[in-house]
Amino acid sequence: METVRVNLGARSYDIALAHGATAGLGAFVRAALPKTSTVLVVGDSNSRPHAESIQAALTGAGLRAGGAVVPAGEASKCLDQLAVLYDALYELAADRSTAVVAVGGGVIGDLAGFAAATYNRGLPLVMVPTTLLSMVDSSVGGKTGINHPKGKNLIGSFHQPAGVWIDLAFLDTLPAREFISGLAEVVKYGVILDADFFAYLEAHAHAVRTREPGALLRVVTRSCRLKADVVEQDEYERTGLRAVLNYGHTFAHAFETCGGYGTLLHGEAVSIGMECAARLAREIGLIGDEFVSRQTKLLDALGLPTAPPVRWPIDDLIAVMRRDKKAVGGQMRFILPTRMGEVKLFDDVPEPLVRAVLESAVSR
Ligand SMILES: O=C(O)C(=O)C[C@@H](O)[C@H](O)[C@H](O)COP(=O)(O)O
Numbered sequence: 001m002e003t004v005r006v007n008l009g010a011r012s013y014d015i016a017l018a019h020g021a022t023a024g025l026g027a028f029v030r031a032a033l034p035k036t037s038t039v040l041v042v043g044d045s046n047s048r049p050h051a052e053s054i055q056a057a058l059t060g061a062g063l064r065a066g067g068a069v070v071p072a073g074e075a076s077k078c079l080d081q082l083a084v085l086y087d088a089l090y091e092l093a094a095d096r097s098t099a100v101v102a103v104g105g106g107v108i109g110d111l112a113g114f115a116a117a118t119y120n121r122g123l124p125l126v127m128v129p130t131t132l133l134s135m136v137d138s139s140v141g142g143k144t145g146i147n148h149p150k151g152k153n154l155i156g157s158f159h160q161p162a163g164v165w166i167d168l169a170f171l172d173t174l175p176a177r178e179f180i181s182g183l184a185e186v187v188k189y190g191v192i193l194d195a196d197f198f199a200y201l202e203a204h205a206h207a208v209r210t211r212e213p214g215a216l217l218r219v220v221t222r223s224c225r226l227k228a229d230v231v232e233q234d235e236y237e238r239t240g241l242r243a244v245l246n247y248g249h250t251f252a253h254a255f256e257t258c259g260g261y262g263t264l265l266h267g268e269a270v271s272i273g274m275e276c277a278a279r280l281a282r283e284i285g286l287i288g289d290e291f292v293s294r295q296t297k298l299l300d301a302l303g304l305p306t307a308p309p310v311r312w313p314i315d316d317l318i319a320v321m322r323r324d325k326k327a328v329g330g331q332m333r334f335i336l337p338t339r340m341g342e343v344k345l346f347d348d349v350p351e352p353l354v355r356a357v358l359e360s361a362v363s364r
């Protein structure tokens, strides 16, 4: 078992990496939350079998464990499904020691995490990510929330988990599309923070894509460490450092929003968004052709998309991007690469350049 520690003072926690060891989860939860005797295990229609076995394991560890299931998919990050979780917590007679255990991908982590952040003004949260994307990104760092029909993640809070339990065995049965989607956030870490990691992914793209266990352990552990390092320095995205994790996301959120949260998986949108961001950086003169083609080649090799599947109107995409959480006074802000392993925040990108990049993306 490997452990990645997230050092946040009183809110510090462990990310435990196991393989096929659900039985250990009870002890992990008990150690992280000694005052907790009741938990609500939240899953979706995809993660339901995992959620049920985790509920049974926690019951076996002496905890009173209730369950709640929402429909799978990004559309569940909404007020209606949040209300379902509030009702389940009420039915369970949750008090402030009751923990929410989120078993699933990014949607479940964000939704159940936000329910935990807000019910009774805050309940402890344990993340049990079952998809690659949630293992390497969304279960770590405390961002929780739901979507507004006009903007992704517009309603949310920072609420750190008390622990993250990553069972890599869940990846064995993860559908290919979901698995590949998660690789986009992995590539992101290489581009924004770690040129050596990017080179490792280039050299081991086949092993990663075919889920070779050694490659997966390395990819998940390194991604968690890189993300934890950023979160430790800028937990609440105040200094601008944490914003680097948003590379590709200004574009991605516009694609997801204009697609009605049903066309693209988040990682697919991030992959297309990173392609757009790299092209934008090239337009501005921050990087050259070689950077763009290196990134495109890796995304291709991993099976990720680099062009939007739908010709969404550019005006609609721009309107969403202007309301991105990073925007100030309607002025779009972008995280752009300056060289491999390094990105910076830019708030003075001329709109015609953004339009040109979007135009070429939707025409591909
Ligand atoms: O943890 C972060 O910080 C990130 O930006 C990670 C992103 O990959 C993730 O998609 C996050 O939910 C985006 O956050 P948002 O604040 O841009 O909605």
Ligand SMILES: [Zn+2]
Binding pocket: 137, 185, 249, 266, 270
């Ligand atoms: Zn993301």
